[in-house]
Structure formats: C-alpha cells, structure tokens
Amino acid sequence: MIHSANFHHRDQHYKTVFFETFGCQMNKLDAELSLGLLQEEGYKIVDNVDKADVILFNTCSVRQRAEDKVYSHLGALRILKKKHPDIIVGVLGCMAQKDGEAIFKRMPHVDLVCGTRMFSRLPELILKIRNHGSHVIAIDEDHIVNIKRAITYRPNTYQAFVTVMRGCDNFCSYCIVPYVRGREISRTIEDIKEEVRALISNGCKEVTLLGQNINSYGKSLNTTTTLGDLLSELNDLDGLERIRFVTSHPTDMSRDLIRTMSRLEKVCEHLHMPAQSGSDRILKEMRRGYVSNYYRELIHFAKEHIPHLTVASDFIVGFPGETDEDFQETVQLMETLRFQNCFIFKYSPRTGTRAAELKDDVPDEVKKSRNLKLLELQKRISLEKNKKLIGKQVQVLVDGASKSDPNRLSGRTRQNHIVVFSGSKDLIGELVDIRIHEVTDLTLYGTLKNSPYPA
C-alpha cells in the first residue's frame, strides 16, 4: 500500500470512490453494479471529488454534448490531480470504448480507460495503476460482461433494473451504440430468473428489463427463446408485482409479444418505442427498417390489445437532409399518435456511423426551433391526456419522498405516470390506490383512498 503525505486528509486505507454517471439507464445500472463490486472490495462511496481516492466517470457517446460534458469534468480535475497525484481518475463506458488511447492524449492526467465490457475487472485495474503506474487501458471487444450483482447495493429496494441483453445489431445510420456496446448478447432465462429471485427476496416488487434492442432478446442464444418467454417466466415469480422492459424497436416488436403483454398481468401497460421520425424518406436514410404507416398500425394494434396502454417515443430532429416537409410529417405523427411523453434530440453526427458520411446540413438554429416545436406540442398533448385522468383512481408503487416536496410521497402508475400525494412514510414500497385531482404535463397529484391527509 502506498502512503502519501498528500493523503492525510483522505481515508488512510486509500479506498474511497466518487462515481458519476452520464447517459442511459443501462449506464446507470452498470454504475450500480460496479459500485457494488467496489464496495465488496472495501471501497467507501463518497459524494464529493475532494474526498475521493478514486474518481470514476461512466460515460456516454450517443451525442456530442454528452462527450463534451465529460471532457469538461475531466479538465476540471487537472488541478486536483496536480495537488494530489495519487488520486486515480478513470473514464469508463461508451466514450472510453470509442475514444480509447485518445483520452490519454487529450487528458494526460487520466489514469484509466475502461470500456463497456470490462467493468468486472475494475478493482484489478485500479490495483494495477497503484502498483505499476498510470495509463491503464482495457477495451477488449471480445470480453463478455458478467458482473455478479451485489444485491445489497441499490438506490431503491422496491424497484430494480436488470440487464437482459447487451449490444445492438441494428445499425441505425445515426447511432454509435453498435460500435461502443458491440453485438447483441442475451443472458439466459435461468440466469435472469436467478437474479430476479434474489432481488425479490431482498424486497423488490418491480423490475425493469434493460436491453438496447430488447425485442431481439434471445436471438443470440441459438434457441427459440423470445422476450415473450422471458416475460412469461418472470410473471410466475411469487412476490414480484410489476414487470417493465425497455427499449423497443418497431421492426423487432412482434404482434405475438403484444398479445403476450396483454395476457400477463404483471407486465405493465407501457411501451418505450422510439419512432425517430415521421418522414418515410428520413426513416429510410436512418435505416430504421419501417415506414411511418407501419409504426402507426403497430401502435394501433398494441392499443387495441392492451387497454390503457401508454407509449413513449424518441425523435431526432435535423437529421441530414431533413426538410420542412419531412419535419411536418413528424409533427403529424406526434399529433395523431398522442404519446404519453417524448424525448426529442437534435441530430449529432457520430464519427464512424453511416450518417456521419452525410453532410450535417440542417443549421443549428433550425434544429433548435424544430426541437422546441416538438417539445411544445408534446407538452400540450401530455397535459391534455393527463387532464383526462382527473377524478380517476390509479395504482401506484410508492418509490419514496417526492423530489420536489420531501413531505409528500411519490411513485409511478403501471402506465409510468409520476404521481405525488401525501401519506405516511410506511407506505414506501407498497402498492396504493390514489385518486387524481390535479395534473401538470409531467406529474399527477392525488389523494390516497380513505386518506386522513388533506389533498
């Protein structure tokens, strides 16, 4: 063990870690799994870089902005690292996989670059830096991720994310994911069931299954296993109340899966299924594999078969060559399908993808104004839809204290609405019935059935 005068204010045993995560849910879960692993190795998690011996960023490459943010955070650590050279600074995840050695060139004070498939080796890699010095890189593409979950390290005991597949084989023309997360690999049903059983015995009532392209779950297993089979098996587990899954791709979303969803009582009535655009010309350039009418029919079919289904979507504005007419078709799609909520992004070229070879010809102001228009449209639709819930009763799994008002509780409906209400902290982790009396575009407010609390 190295002892340094620089470290007198830090943990004597050199074992505190600061961890910050950017990007998607899968990244947050990878962070959770890595922290579980580090905790088992004796690391203490701290919430401030000034208290940390090891500083790790789990990064995202999906848009340039996500990368810029990480580089600016890294830049800000230069002074701290100069003062305390023994601190270990690490870049993990998608940007580490994508930029590799180039990170050391741009930020020489970074010690570790650890790709998307190497998390399980984190403790060993940190040790290597301590013993042999800086600039350790681990971005092996063939490594298969297998992180044993430390069930005890979870931000919320009642809800958990579970990775069921990693990677993506779709190669949408704008997307970096297949390059940084690699080919699709599914876990076996048995493996997943074992993890979910352990979560249930630790108090978990709701699981959200994660996969970049979850409808192709099972394809890499060389069996006939499908996502429907996995959902059916999980539906049978005693103690589990709710099952969700993200993210769905319209092309791989089978009608069979929709029928299975409607049959299984624990599978929630919610789909996150990005449309990306309403223009057939742009969808073709994006290599999405469908036309907008196919998407519309799929949503109609799902809504017919799954009563009260809500759908969330993603859209990219300003894809190369997107004209006002193309954009209008996206507006129309949003107006007719009336999503519960939408995530809207300005196109950002990613080196190495097919679309990066096209000219990024939509000016930033146009991207901004299209982005704003869609946000406003969706806000209006969400509010109108939420207003229809006033007076209705909804089932809520209580997550904890509300973020905006710690004296109130918050939770989610099966359709993924956020609900805020007054109630005893004892209700955290319980399923409760709430009557809605007020709404905004993002939140429903209500009262507990038979509540002694004022509305």
Ligand code: 5AD
């Ligand atoms: N530029 C902008 N948005 C993108 N997304 C993926 N790649 C890009 C890109 N290059 C969006 C898509 C996807 C979401 C996670 O991010 O809408 O569904």
Ligand code: SF4
């Ligand atoms: Fe970002 Fe995609 Fe990586 Fe998630 S998988 S962190 S969205 S680049």
